[in-house]
Amino acid sequence: MDLRYSDAEKKFRGELRAWLAEQVPAHGEPPAQDDWDARRAYDTGWQKKLYEAGYAGINWPAEYGGRDASLAEQLIYYEEIARANAPYVGVNFVGMLHGGPTLIAEGTPEQKERHVSRILRGEEVWCQGFSEPGAGSDLASLQCRAVRDGDEYVVSGHKIWTSFAQVADYCELLVRTDPEVRKHRGITWLICPMGLPGMEVRPLDTIMGESDFSEVFFEDVRIPVENRVGEENDGWRVTNVTLRFERGTAFASDMIHLQQFVRELVELARTITRHDANAWEDRALRQEVGHLSAELDALWAMVKLSVCEAIDTGVPGVGASAVKLFYTELYQRVCEVGQRILGRAGLAREDVAGLPSGKILHRTLQSLSLTIAAGTSQIQRNIISERILGLPKEPR
Amino acid sequence: MDFRLSEDQEALRDGIRSFCEGRIPVDSLKDFEGAGFERELWGELAEMGVFGLRLPESEGGVGLGHADAVLVFAELGRHLVPGPLIWSHLAAGLVDGAATGDAVVGGLDQIDPDGAPTLVEHLGSLDALLVLRPEGVFRVDPSAVVGKPVAVPLDPLTPVHHVESFPEGERIADADEAFALRRVGAALGAAFALGVCESTVELAVAYAREREQFDRPIGSFQALKHIMADMFVRQEAARAAAYAAGATLDHPEVGDVDRAVAAARICACEGAIKNARACIQVHGGMGYTWEVPAHYYLKRAYVLENGFGSAEAYASAVADSFDA
Ligand SMILES: Cc1cc2nc3c(=O)[nH]c(=O)nc-3n(C[C@H](O)[C@H](O)[C@H](O)COP(=O)(O)OP(=O)(O)OC[C@H]3O[C@@H](n4cnc5c(N)ncnc54)[C@H](O)[C@@H]3O)c2cc1C
Numbered sequence: 001m002d003l004r005y006s007d008a009e010k011k012f013r014g015e016l017r018a019w020l021a022e023q024v025p026a027h028g029e030p031p032a033q034d035d036w037d038a039r040r041a042y043d044t045g046w047q048k049k050l051y052e053a054g055y056a057g058i059n060w061p062a063e064y065g066g067r068d069a070s071l072a073e074q075l076i077y078y079e080e081i082a083r084a085n086a087p088y089v090g091v092n093f094v095g096m097l098h099g100g101p102t103l104i105a106e107g108t109p110e111q112k113e114r115h116v117s118r119i120l121r122g123e124e125v126w127c128q129g130f131s132e133p134g135a136g137s138d139l140a141s142l143q144c145r146a147v148r149d150g151d152e153y154v155v156s157g158h159k160i161w162t163s164f165a166q167v168a169d170y171c172e173l174l175v176r177t178d179p180e181v182r183k184h185r186g187i188t189w190l191i192c193p194m195g196l197p198g199m200e201v202r203p204l205d206t207i208m209g210e211s212d213f214s215e216v217f218f219e220d221v222r223i224p225v226e227n228r229v230g231e232e233n234d235g236w237r238v239t240n241v242t243l244r245f246e247r248g249t250a251f252a253s254d255m256i257h258l259q260q261f262v263r264e265l266v267e268l269a270r271t272i273t274r275h276d277a278n279a280w281e282d283r284a285l286r287q288e289v290g291h292l293s294a295e296l297d298a299l300w301a302m303v304k305l306s307v308c309e310a311i312d313t314g315v316p317g318v319g320a321s322a323v324k325l326f327y328t329e330l331y332q333r334v335c336e337v338g339q340r341i342l343g344r345a346g347l348a349r350e351d352v353a354g355l356p357s358g359k360i361l362h363r364t365l366q367s368l369s370l371t372i373a374a375g376t377s378q379i380q381r382n383i384i385s386e387r388i389l390g391l392p393k394e395p396r
Numbered sequence: 397m398d399f400r401l402s403e404d405q406e407a408l409r410d411g412i413r414s415f416c417e418g419r420i421p422v423d424s425l426k427d428f429e430g431a432g433f434e435r436e437l438w439g440e441l442a443e444m445g446v447f448g449l450r451l452p453e454s455e456g457g458v459g460l461g462h463a464d465a466v467l468v469f470a471e472l473g474r475h476l477v478p479g480p481l482i483w484s485h486l487a488a489g490l491v492d493g494a495a496t497g498d499a500v501v502g503g504l505d506q507i508d509p510d511g512a513p514t515l516v517e518h519l520g521s522l523d524a525l526l527v528l529r530p531e532g533v534f535r536v537d538p539s540a541v542v543g544k545p546v547a548v549p550l551d552p553l554t555p556v557h558h559v560e561s562f563p564e565g566e567r568i569a570d571a572d573e574a575f576a577l578r579r580v581g582a583a584l585g586a587a588f589a590l591g592v593c594e595s596t597v598e599l600a601v602a603y604a605r606e607r608e609q610f611d612r613p614i615g616s617f618q619a620l621k622h623i624m625a626d627m628f629v630r631q632e633a634a635r636a637a638a639y640a641a642g643a644t645l646d647h648p649e650v651g652d653v654d655r656a657v658a659a660a661r662i663c664a665c666e667g668a669i670k671n672a673r674a675c676i677q678v679h680g681g682m683g684y685t686w687e688v689p690a691h692y693y694l695k696r697a698y699v700l701e702n703g704f705g706s707a708e709a710y711a712s713a714v715a716d717s718f719d720a
Contacts (some may be wrong), residue, residue, distance in 0.1 A: 001398075001399060001400070001401055001402065001405060001463040001639055001642065001643050002397065002398055002399075002643060002646075002647070003397055003399065003640065003643045003644065003647065003650040003651070004397060004647050004649070004650055005397050005650075006397070009397065072397040072398075075397070263718065266718045283712075286711075286712060286715035287708055287711040287712055287715065288711075289714075289715050289718070290658075290710070290711035290712055290713065290714035290715035290716075291662060291707075291711040291714070293655075293659075293714050293715075293717075293718075294637075294655075294658055294659040294662040294663060294710070294711065294714050295633065295659070295662070295663060297637065297640070297655060297656065297659035298633040298634070298636055298637035298640075298659050298660075298663045299633065299636075301399075301636035301637050301639065301640035301659070302632055302633055302636035302637075304397075304399045304636070304640075305399050305635070305636045305639065307399075308398055308399040308400045309399075309400060311400065312400070319632075322628060322629045322632045325625070325629055326629050326632075326633055378622070380625070381621065381622040381625035381626070382618070382621065382622075382625075384625035384628050384629070385615075385621035385622065385624055385625045385628075386621070388628060389597070389601050389621075389624055389625070389628060390601070390605070391601065391604060391605065391613075391615040391616065391621050391624065392605070392612070392613055392615055392616035393616075394618070
């Protein structure tokens, strides 16, 4: 139980910090949320810089161009990226955090050759076509149908909540190849190029009024069989590989960002006058912020512990459910405190009277997605109670 | 950096665990009601190294660190071992005989007295009493303390005296030492509370798997599963924070020691109280009986919550760190 970093790890931190100090300001301000072309250029441009400096794919095997960093270095990386306010992984999320890693683990040599290094260099953007209108938490009940016709699958169906569909080049697509067998048995994982004939992307507005995700319709879309990852009808196993990566350390930098957000809220409270004193002098607020910060410290210790303990078990696996549940609910509580500090200024979703109400409300609204996406809080509780505590299973 | 337990640490934890399982299984806790203390057990705990754990080997101790002590106290907490364990551990090296268990040492933290009545734990069993004051650490003769035993203490395993007045006592260490002892005491209280978080999860899960209603185990009802999932999350947050407090006390260069201890204290004590309450809820009517040990955990959790500073004080201290 030793939290000291070695000299080599400290050197890694120093070099990364110096590189970020130079590169982050040089990369400029992020573009507007609804300018997808500019967002793609901004996020993939950053990814390319990371690649050229040897920082892309921090946890990817070196064989595939990744850094293959030790766990301690990965933790340092997440801390420094957040500390420097570096661009978020953005449109590279799916490719970098689970698409690429799934191909490395399960893809054919040709598939790896074609995609992995392009994802790493920011040349290829991916999206995830898993959820359907009738298949969310019960993902395995998905209906999007694929019928084999020679060297192709002919796909018809309807995906929903597909983030980044507007800008993606490829999609992790789950299809039903055998409707006769039990639901987990008849699923196949395909690499679907976006924009094939018969595909249509229709953006959906989120509660922020932005089109962060879309519906994707498929009508007799032809996808080559060589795009299949894993065997036909073995897609559920591959899906679990993908989900495990998605629930691993994907949120690590966000947790450090949240600590910074709390510091910003304190700064804000100091500038706001409430009844003749500044808001930060309010005892109840101070105690609540102190309490939340203590929990945030515990959260980061939890990440360190679960990352280190995964060395023994080999997988981030189920422990990640406890981290996700704790983190996402804590995030929402921090945002609620932000709203209370704003008071009536929080009725504006843009900055008013010099207060950052736009930014805080943006985060607050966005935080509502955290307990839904990547497995809802209820599903995380099912996972913890069944797979860790061994309580009887839900009907499936 | 490696946050995992070393092999030695695993062996230490397992050793204390099997000692506690054999020596004070849950169903023996009722034997400690009232006195809350047993000399013989005290000697055995001393032999296990509980009190002299951090004392250098040259002074007859085990020579281990704070992280090791956190592991040991979490095990003691799991088994609700009674007695002034933390104070006697803190007294090793300050009071002769504390490390060897020959002197039973209790204590009272009066660094920032909040005006609440002075209740001293285990006074009747003590050979020495440490008082932490802003001016330093004072040793007080327990027989010179004027006070009345409280007939019905909240925790049947933690007797308390209501004390009217205290002699000043003898100053045996300086102010810095007083603050340092309080900080370690808070970290070990958090460790003990972590143990409570863990055993209440175990107790609730075991019952929920056995007990049947509507022809199924009650543990299959999602309303209960989710209560227990939340208990597990609180346990894991407490565990990470308590370990981090131990590791940061050992190597202060890795972070802010006061903040690490505050995080452990806040998460573990709150976790212990919430988990113990949830454990009672999962047991239904049985949980409300004296027979099921769930109430012992809750009652001890309140004792821990009120030792070495309050949750409010720690939250305020973390808030103050934003002003530094
Ligand atoms: C911002 C955002 C981005 C997303 N991006 C993508 C993406 O890129 N690709 C993709 O494929 N999907 C994406 N999703 C979809 C996401 O994975 C699903 O929304 C999620 O799995 C929940 O499914 P659902 O929306 O159908 O809700 P439902 O499953 O219908 O759930 C509704 C409610 O019922 C509860 N519930 C359901 N089953 C149980 C149960 N067994 N026990 C207890 N409670 C239960 C849920 O917790 C929830 O509260 C995204 C979602 C969001 C919000």
